[in-house]
Structures are given as structure tokens and as C-alpha cells.
Amino acid sequence: MNATDRTPAATLRSALAADPARPLLTFYDDATGERVELSVATFDNWVAKTANYLQSDLAAEPGDTASLLLPAHWLTAVWLLACSSVGVVADVAGDPAGADLVVTGPDELERARTCKGERVALSLRPLGGRFxxxxxGFADYAAEVPGHGDRFTALAPVDPDEPALRVAGRELTGAQVVQEARADAGRLGLTAGSRLLSTRPYDSWEGLSAGLLAPLTTGGSVVLVRHAEHLDAEALERRRTDERVTHSAS
Structure with a gap:
């Protein structure tokens, strides 16, 4: 990856330029049997469409806050990078009452209703299906986003030294997100081509880093597993073998 990248969105652009066809994120939900594999190019396409939706239909601007009431999921990863692309602060599990907009899964709808701004709901059904x-009171993300373009240009520049992420009581700028993700990648021993399996939820920095950001900064990929409690040790080991996993975080 480019050592000069100072936001997660910039890191994704570098990954796209380097090798658009390589796998970036493989998602398993072991409660539903879902498996989704996204190359860098496919992931970037989803991010661009979502960023266009965020910037145009939702009228989001740099400095706005989006409360993300979402689990560890491939679409949550998309929203994190879309927020970075626009300059919106991604407030993971943050209070929707104080946010400019809220993005929620089906389990947090009532809490999300306290947001006085735009409200977006994700069904989290397989293949990104609609409700x-x-x-x-909510826009259905799966119905709204497909019509948006798969190239994104920000209307206003994103300052890497402005807040970009809030999670578990921490606030980080875009530059700090990239810096700390790179440091985590070093501690985990990740390099280009590494494939990290993470069963961690997305409600902490450690979960976000292992489940997306650290592999992204090093040219690696992630196997993100939700509901891993449905797997016994033998099945999880088989998953590691089948997915050619080189590193694990749980």
C-alpha cells in the first residue's frame, strides 16, 4: 500500500490501483449460512455507490456524524469506507439521538428512531437483499443504493486530521486510523498477501482493525466471521484451511 495514504478511503484507492482483482473481504454468517466474497474492485464499487448515496440523497457533508448501529458484516465495512470517502464521522454503536444520520440493522430499529436526521435501515439479508x-420512517438501503454511480468524487476535500471514527469511547482522525491500523498489522505480522480470519465483533477498535483496517493497509485480506459460536473447533479449523488463512484474531 502507499505509505502516504492518510485516510482509510485513500488506502482503498491504493489497493484498487495495485490489484483490483485480489480478494479483500470474505464474509461468513454462520447463523444463516451466508458466504460473500468481495474483491477489491467489487468492494470499491459498493463503497462508491454508498458514498454517492451518502453525499447526494442524504446530503451528508464532512464533519457530519453517522451513528452506525450495525454488527460485524461486509456491509458495515462498506459503510465505514463510504463515511471516510465523504468525510463523515463513523460513530460505531454511537448514540443516534445526537447524530446527523443513523444507519441501522433490523435489531436496532427502535433505538435508531431517536435520530432526528436521516434514517437508513439495512436488512442484512443474504446478498444485500431488501426488507x-x-x-x-427508514429508507431501505438495498432499494436506494443500486441506482448510484460506481465512481465517487467528493464535493469537498476530506481532511485526514479531522475526526473520522468513534468507537468504544475513542475518537480518531483519518490519519490516526491508518497509522494505528498499520501498527496493528505489524504486531499481527501481516504483510502483502496475508489472509486474516477474524471472529471479533465490530464494537471495538480491535475488532474493526482485525476485521478490516489492518489487512487493508498491508495489501492483505480478511475472512470476517459472524456468529462463530455456531462452529466447533474442527469446523473453524476447516474454515481456516479452506480459506487459506495465514493469521487469526478472536
Whole structure:
């Protein structure tokens, strides 16, 4: 990756330029049997569409705050990078009442209703499917985002020294996110081509770093496993073998 990258979105752009076809994120939900594999190019496409939706339809601007009430999921990773692309602060599990907008899964709808700004709901169904019936008071992400362009240009420059992420009581700038993710990658021994399996939730820095950011900064990839409690030790070891995992975080 480019050593001069100072935001997660810039790191993704460098990954796209280096090798768009390589795997970036493989997601398993062992409660539903879902498996999704995203190359750098496919992930970037989702990020661009989401960033365009965020900037245009939701009228988000740099410095706005998005409360992300979402689990460890491939679409959560997309939203984290979309927020970075626009300059919106991603407040993971943050109070929606004080946010400019909220993005929620189906389990947090009532809490999300306290947001006075825009409200977006994700069904988290396999393949990014729509809600059978959209929740009242929310835009259905899966219905809204497909029409947006797969190239994104920010209307205002994103300052890497401004707040970009809040998680578990910590606030980090875009530059700090990249710096700390690189440091974590070093501690984990990640290099280009490393494949990290993470069963950690996304409610802490450690979970976000292992489950997305550290592999992204090093040219590696992540196997993100939700509901790993459904797997016994033998099944998890088989997963590591099948997915050619080189490193693990749990």
C-alpha cells in the first residue's frame, strides 16, 4: 500500500490501483449460512455507490456524524469506507439521538428512531437483499443504493486530521486510523498477501482493525466471521484451511 495514504478511503484507492482483482473481504454468517466474497474492485464499487448515496440523497457533508448501529458484516465495512470517502464521522454503536444520520440493522430499529436526521435501515439479508416490508420512517438501503454511480468524487476535500471514527469511547482522525491500523498489522505480522480470519465483533477498535483496517493497509485480506459460536473447533479449523488463512484474531 502507499505509505502516504492518510485516510482509510485513500488506502482503498491504493489497493484498487495495485490489484483490483485480489480478494479483500470474505464474509461468513454462520447463523444463516451466508458466504460473500468481495474483491477489491467489487468492494470499491459498493463503497462508491454508498458514498454517492451518502453525499447526494442524504446530503451528508464532512464533519457530519453517522451513528452506525450495525454488527460485524461486509456491509458495515462498506459503510465505514463510504463515511471516510465523504468525510463523515463513523460513530460505531454511537448514540443516534445526537447524530446527523443513523444507519441501522433490523435489531436496532427502535433505538435508531431517536435520530432526528436521516434514517437508513439495512436488512442484512443474504446478498444485500431488501426488507420484505421497509421499516416505517427508514429508507431501505438495498432499494436506494443500486441506482448510484460506481465512481465517487467528493464535493469537498476530506481532511485526514479531522475526526473520522468513534468507537468504544475513542475518537480518531483519518490519519490516526491508518497509522494505528498499520501498527496493528505489524504486531499481527501481516504483510502483502496475508489472509486474516477474524471472529471479533465490530464494537471495538480491535475488532474493526482485525476485521478490516489492518489487512487493508498491508495489501492483505480478511475472512470476517459472524456468529462463530455456531462452529466447533474442527469446523473453524476447516474454515481456516479452506480459506487459506495465514493469521487469526478472536
Amino acid at each position: 420484505p416490508q421497509p421499516p416505517q
